[in-house]
């Protein structure tokens with residue numbers, strides 16, 4: 255267990271009104287900044303999704319962000335996912351929401367064991383709504399009440415089976431070896447996992463991600479794997495002051511995405527997302543075509559520990 259987890263109970267569900275207010279203000283501020291950046295870049299309102307980066311935040315803090323309008327969350331560490339998932343699943347289901355892959359897989363996957371032959375697990379309201387009719391309305395309603403849950407931090411292969419019962423997307427896939435291991439686990443579970451290929455556009459040694467020159471080849475190979483759906487590319491902006499350098503990395507990721515789509519290679523047709531932009535550089539990223547910004551500090555405040 256990581257040491258910082260001894261200092262904070264990440265499963266805690268109760269926060270005071272002042273803290274909830276602070277988080278709600280943070281969410282509203284970020285949503286306004288996204289809207290302003292979309293408008294400034296001449297992009298359609300609503301074309302950029304906000305993913306709340308929730309590392310070090312507890313269940314109560316995450317629920318406050320969701321109550322304020324967050325509709326996608328991302329975690330870095332499998333241990334945090336495991337600790338927070340039961341509370342998140344329960345509190346969200348009380349509000350009529352599904353989260354991560356718990357929308358497709360019965361809650362048995364969260365660790366409880368259900369004897370075979372027992373009564374079917376009750377479907378969540380959103381899943382039930384989707385199943386009601388073949389018309390698009392029900393499916394649309396299910397989408398509106400679903401909260402995607404992504405892994406955004408480095409994932410060791412021995413942690414894959416810990417996260418697959420909970421998350422429906424992994425943004426930090428940066429090698430064929432990792433992709434193959436996720437694919438194998440997903441196939442065993444009978445699920446399809448959304449993946450983004452992480453690219454190290456800045457070349458900084460401290461960052462994960464594949465080399466930019468390998469991205470197109472890797473994307474094609476990942477796209478062809480069963481159990482995975484290649485949904486796009488992810489990067490962390492360069493840690494420098496020069497805006498042009500940060501922007502160049504984002505622009506390169508976008509061109510790479512465009513080339514992957516233009517290749518027409520089988521399994522790359524859903525490679526549309528560009529997950530780029532964080533608290534410090536989200537406006538730049540949106541100007542360069544980001545479709546998902548991952549924001550922690552601007553929503554929740556500075557992290558007390560990394």
Ligand SMILES: *Cc1c(COP(=O)(O)O)cnc(C)c1O
Pocket residue numbers: 307309330406407490532533534548549550551552
């Ligand atoms: C922590 C983190 C973020 C959010 O960073 P902030 O600067 O707090 O907005 C985004 N992406 C990844 C991969 C992270 O680890």
